[in-house]
Structures are given as C-alpha cells and as structure tokens.
Amino acid sequence: MRRLVGVVAWFSAILFFAPVAWMVLTSLHSEPDAATNPPSLGAGLTLQGYEEFFGASTGQSPWPPLINSFSASIGSTIIVLLLAIPAAYALSIKKVEKWTDVMFFFLSTKMLPVVAGLLPIYLVAQFTGMLDNISFLVILYTSMNLPIAVWLMRSFLAEVPPEILEAASIDGAGLITTLRRVVAPIAMPGIAATALICFIFSWNELLFARVLTGVVAGTAPVFLTGFVTSQGLFLAKVCAAATVVSLPVLIAGFAAQDKLVQGLSLGAVK
Amino acid sequence: MARGHRLPRGDGRAALAYLTPALLVLGGLMAYPIYQLVLISLFDYGQEQVSGGAPLVFLGLGNYTELLADKQFWTVLWQTVGFAATCVVGTLVVGAALAVLATRVRTWARTLLFLAALGAWATPAVAGSTIWLFLFDANFGLVNEVLGSTGFSWTFDRWTAFGLVAAQVVWCSFPFVMVTLYAGIKAIPQEVVEAAALDGASTVRTARSVLLPLLRPLILVVTIQSVIWDFKVFTQIYVMTSGGGIAGRNLVLNVYAYQQAFAASEYGLGATIGVVMTALLLLITIGYLRALRKSGEEL
Numbered sequence: 001m002r003r004l005v006g007v008v009a010w011f012s013a014i015l016f017f018a019p020v021a022w023m024v025l026t027s028l029h030s031e032p033d034a035a036t037n038p039p040s041l042g043a044g045l046t047l048q049g050y051e052e053f054f055g056a057s058t059g060q061s062p063w064p065p066l067i068n069s070f071s072a073s074i075g076s077t078i079i080v081l082l083l084a085i086p087a088a089y090a091l092s093i094k095k096v097e098k099w100t101d102v103m104f105f106f107l108s109t110k111m112l113p114v115v116a117g118l119l120p121i122y123l124v125a126q127f128t129g130m131l132d133n134i135s136f137l138v139i140l141y142t143s144m145n146l147p148i149a150v151w152l153m154r155s156f157l158a159e160v161p162p163e164i165l166e167a168a169s170i171d172g173a174g175l176i177t178t179l180r181r182v183v184a185p186i187a188m189p190g191i192a193a194t195a196l197i198c199f200i201f202s203w204n205e206l207l208f209a210r211v212l213t214g215v216v217a218g219t220a221p222v223f224l225t226g227f228v229t230s231q232g233l234f235l236a237k238v239c240a241a242a243t244v245v246s247l248p249v250l251i252a253g254f255a256a257q258d259k260l261v262q263g264l265s266l267g268a269v270k
Numbered sequence: 271m272a273r274g275h276r277l278p279r280g281d282g283r284a285a286l287a288y289l290t291p292a293l294l295v296l297g298g299l300m301a302y303p304i305y306q307l308v309l310i311s312l313f314d315y316g317q318e319q320v321s322g323g324a325p326l327v328f329l330g331l332g333n334y335t336e337l338l339a340d341k342q343f344w345t346v347l348w349q350t351v352g353f354a355a356t357c358v359v360g361t362l363v364v365g366a367a368l369a370v371l372a373t374r375v376r377t378w379a380r381t382l383l384f385l386a387a388l389g390a391w392a393t394p395a396v397a398g399s400t401i402w403l404f405l406f407d408a409n410f411g412l413v414n415e416v417l418g419s420t421g422f423s424w425t426f427d428r429w430t431a432f433g434l435v436a437a438q439v440v441w442c443s444f445p446f447v448m449v450t451l452y453a454g455i456k457a458i459p460q461e462v463v464e465a466a467a468l469d470g471a472s473t474v475r476t477a478r479s480v481l482l483p484l485l486r487p488l489i490l491v492v493t494i495q496s497v498i499w500d501f502k503v504f505t506q507i508y509v510m511t512s513g514g515g516i517a518g519r520n521l522v523l524n525v526y527a528y529q530q531a532f533a534a535s536e537y538g539l540g541a542t543i544g545v546v547m548t549a550l551l552l553l554i555t556i557g558y559l560r561a562l563r564k565s566g567e568e569l
Contacts, residue, residue: 006413008273010371011385012367012368012444013368013371013382013383014363014386016364016386016387016390016444017382017385017389017390018274018403019390019393019398019441020386020389020390020393022405022412023393023401035287035410038509046518056329082514083291083292083295085291086288086289086291087288087289087291087292087293088428090285090286090287090288090289091285093288096499099283102289102293103298104555104556104559105293106292106296107494107555108552108555109296109300110495110498111498111547111548111551111555112300112303112304112307112544112548112551113502113523113524113526113527113543113544113547113548114502114504115522115528115531115540115544116323116527116531116540116541116544116545116547117303117311117506117525117544118542119306119307119309119531119537119540120302120304120306120307120310121303121432122305124302124303129396135470139299139542140299142295143295143296143299143300146292146295146296148491148495150292151491151495152450152488152491153487155454155487155490155491156454156457156488158455158487159454159457159458159484161459169536186457187457189453189456189499189505190453190454190457193450193452193453194450196449197446197449200392203392203394204394204400206390206394206395206396207304207504207505210441221337222447223397223530224394224396224397225489227398228397228400235404235465239401240290240398240399241397242394242397242398242401245394245397246389246392246393246394246397248391248392249388250389250392250407250532252383253388253392254384254388257384260292260339
C-alpha cells in the first residue's frame with residue numbers, strides 16, 4: 001500500500017512536472033529550434049524569446065500589466081487575511097450558534113458561475129465608474145477568495161489546541177494579543193497556505209480582468225492572452241511569456257513553503 | 271467581555287463581531303449579482319434590449335421551460351457531471367498522494383515536488399492549455415513523438431478530448447489539494463503522532479485513526495471546493511476544444527452558458543443556465559454535507 005502510494009506519487013510528480021520543464025526549456029530556445037520535430041533538446045540556449053516578450057520588436061512593455069497584477073493580488077490577499085482570520089477564529093474557537101449555516105453562506109457565494117456573474121458585475125462597475133480601475137479588481141478578488149479563505153482558516157485554527165488558549169486567557173491576554181502572539185504562530189502554516197492560495201487565484205484570474213479592465217488596469221493574464229493570440233505561432237516567445245507570468249507565483253510559493261515547513265514541530269503542547 | 275476564550279455557547283455576540291466584516295463584504299458583493307442574475311433570467315434579454323432598441327419582455331419562467339425542453343442542455347448537463355466527477359476524483363487522489371509523499375521525503379525531494387506543483391499551479395490557465403495543446407499536437411507534439419503515434423489527434427475524438435482536458439484540469443488543480451493537505455498534516459502536533467506510536471499503533475493505523483480524523487475538515491474543504499471548480503471549468507474547454515468541440519460535443523455548462531449569453535446574445539437564456547448551475551451546485555453541496563452529518567461527522 002505504502003509503496004503503491006509512493007510509486008503513484010513519484011510518477012505523477014514527474015508527469016506533472018514535464019510540461020513546466022518543457023515550457024521553460026522551449027522558452028530558452030531560438031524560434032527555429034523550438035519548432036523542430038522531434039523537439040531539439042540539446043539546441044543552444046538564447047534569451048531571444050524573453051527579449052521579444054519585453055518588447056524588443058513590438059515596443060509593448062509587459063511591466064504595467066505585471067505591476068497591476070501585483071497590486072491586485074497582494075492587495076486582495078492582505079484584505080482577505082484581515083477579514084478571514086477573525087471570522088475563522090469566531091467560527092472555530094468560539095462556537096457560534098448555527099455556524100454551519102454561516103459557513104454555508106460563505107460557501108454558496110462561490111457557486112455563482114463566473115460567466116453568469118460577469119454581466120451583473122460589469123453593470124455594477126459601470127454604474128460606480130470603476131471600470132478599468134485596479135481597485136475594483138482588488139475588491140472583486142477579495143470577495144472571490146474570502147469564502148475559501150474563511151473555510152481553510154477555520155480548519156487550520158481548529159487544530160490549535162484549546163489548552164493553549166485557556167492558558168493565554170488565564171494570563172489575561174486580549175483578543176488581538178491572543179491572535180497575534182498565540183494563534184498566528186501556531187497557525188502559520190495554515191496562514192501561509194491560505195495566503196499563497198489567494199495570491200495565486202488573484203494572479204491567474206482572467207475572465208473578470210478581461211471584461212472589467214482596459215488599457216490602464218489590464219493584468220498580466222490579460223496581456224498574456226493578447227500576446228498568445230498575436231504571437232501564437234512563435235513557440236519560444238509564448239513559452240517565455242508564460243514563464244515570466246508564472247515566475248512571481250513560483251517565488252511566492254517558495255516564500256510560503258518555508259513557513260509551511262516550519263510548521264508546528266516547535267511542539268506547543270507538552 | 272472578550273476576555274474569556276471558552277465562551278458559553280449562547281454568548282455569540284463577540285463572535286458575531288468578528289464575523290460581521292466578512293459577512294458584509296460578501297453579502298454586498300455577491301447578493302447583488304445573484305439578484306441581477308435571477309432577474310435577467312426572467313426576461314427575454316438580448317442585444318436589442320441591452321442597447322435599448324427593443325422593450326423588455328417579461329417571460330416569467332419562459333427561459334426555464336425553453337432550457338429544460340432543449341435536448342442539448344441535458345446532454346451538456348450529464349457531460350458536465352461526468353467530467354466534473356472525473357476531475358474531482360483525479361485531483362483528490364493525486365493531490366493527497368503527493369501531500370503524503372512530501373511529508374515523507376528528504377528536503378531536496380520535497381523542494382522538487384513543490385517546484386513541480388507550483389509550476390503547474392503558476393501557469394495561467396490560458397498558457398497552460400496552449401502548452402498542453404502543443405505537447406499533444408497530432409503531428410508536432412512531444413507526446414505523440416514519445417508514444418510513436420504521430421498523426422493521432424487527441425482533440426478530435428470526443429472522449430480522448432475530454433480525457434485530455436480532464437488531465438489538464440487535474441494538472442492545474444492538484445497543487446491546491448496538495449498544499450492544503452500538506453499544511454494540514456504539518457499543523458498536527460508531532461506529539462499526537464508520537465503518542466500513537468508509543469501506544470504501539472502501526473503507520474497505517476496511525477494514519478487512519480489519528481491523522482485522518484484531524485484532517486477531515488480540510489478534506490471536506492478541498493472536496494467541496496474541487497466540486498465547485500470542476501463543475502465550472504471554462505478556460506480549458508474553451509481553449510483546448512476550440513469553444514466546445516465539433517458541433518459542441520465537448521461542451522460543459524459554463525461554456526454553454528457563455529455561448530448562449532455572449533456569442534448568441536441571449537443574455538436571458540445565459541442567465542437561466544447560470545441560475546440552474548448555481549442551484550445544482552447548492553443541491554450537490556447540501557447533499558454532501560447532509561450525508562456527512564448523517565454518518566456522524568462533526569463538521
């Protein structure tokens with residue numbers, strides 16, 4: 001049984017890593033090398049694809065959309081955590097009457113198909129004059145990620161041993177102190193995972209960004225889609241573009257991984 | 271008042287105060303679109319109505335009867351259910367297996383695993399789908415090259431096309447399950463596991479009777495979240511089967527709704543499909559939660 005799990009896991013790890021490896025490798029090839037069949041694995045490497053993506057010949061810089069994506073993702077992730085942690089704390093540690101109903105309300109807001117929500121939300125943005133405004137995306141991503149963040153944080157906080165909270169309470173710690181000094185360190189892997197998840201979802205969101213933004217507030221996926229549409233036949237360029245857009249998530253992931261690993265091995269309850 | 275942390279059950283006021291901001295944000299941002307959606311679904315709402323060229327016609331449940339009488343809708347519905355179920359199972363199995371593996375291997379191997387997962391996760395859906403299409407291209411794809419099946423089109427046949435898209439969906443959604451479960455396993459105090467080992471419990475036994483119950487809330491979250499996502503897959507189908515395959519045979523509900531609403535400018539009908547999807551997801555989730563509670567699960 002254990003061995004089977006191991007084999008399946010390693011097999012899928014390799015299988016699932018292959019497309020990424022292929023993408024990065026192709027992005028470093030020249031266009032003629034990228035287009036050969038069979039793929040030329042040993043061909044010389046070049047940064048041409050990246051230069052093209054950063055506007056060597058089109059003159060279109062990807063920096064404004066990348067910065068927009070950073071603002072929207074980081075902004076919404078911070079707001080989500082600020083709203084979700086107290087809410088999850090209330091739901092997991094302090095028992096709320098009928099909390100399942102509250103949880104279900106959070107969850108049900110995720111069930112609206114994005115496509116179906118487009119038109120009403122577009123109308124709201126138009127009505128409030130927030131079209132092509134990055135703040136609107138921040139608010140939107142916050143509401144999109146809040147339900148899952150609350151659910152996740154609740155499960156993570158449920159793992160905090162009650163004895164510690166009692167001890168904190170006996171020592172006279174208030175809510176903010178308890179959250180900051182006692183709960184946060186223990187739930188750190190959970191907070192890191194939640195933050196990572198929110199960041200990735202906001203970073204990769206395409207449909208809303210495409211409909212609600214224009215020249216000013218366009219995000220990286222919107223730029224990338226335009227790039228794929230116009231340069232789709234140039235494999236190396238497309239792969240370079242996809243690699244650049246994926247890079248921030250990889251970095252965020254490594255930052256969070258560290259926190260995930262720190263974990264609870266500190267041994268809070270003795 | 272907020273000093274005591276083990277508040278008696280009745281004293282929900284403090285707890286409610288922590289909940290209110292989140293509830294307000296969500297209620298404000300989601301209630302209005304849902305209200306609008308239901309409203310639009312009750313009208314004949316097309317291009318002329320949006321531009322103000324024609325008066326709004328109230329249909330009542332007209333859009334719903336039209337939809338339910340449409341044979342294609344039922345085909346697409348069952349296709350969506352089957353497709354989503356496959357994706358959910360695949361995602362959970364791969365994600366859980368890799369999460370467990372990540373807790374058991376050396377640091378360098380774990381770093382590699384995370385790199386693989388994050389790479390898959392980080393690739394935006396549009397780029398990911400495009401890359402998979404390149405890899406599975408009939409004549410120039412690496413996969414056909416390796417398998418020696420050059421010329422075989424993965425996207426032509428209905429079922430291989432669905433299979434390919436499902437694999438892509440699993441590929442970009444298993445990292446969520448993996449990261450979440452990994453964090454969950456890591457958050458379990460080591461003492462609990464050690465205590466079980468001291469009591470003479472085997473690894474399998476520890477996993478089943480100690481770890482699994484502690485992880486249940488998380489497994490619940492990732493399952494429900496996966497159901498909701500995979501039921502609403504859009505980008506992958508749209509990109510990989512060029513908008514739903516030949517004659518729409520690879521359509522799923524979300525793409526179908528998009529086609530009705532935006533390609534055919536039947537916003538009313540598109541909204542109706544949206545309402546039906548939301549209702550279905552609500553039913554599935556309530557059913558799942560009920561079943562869990564019946565089996566004695568403390569949620």
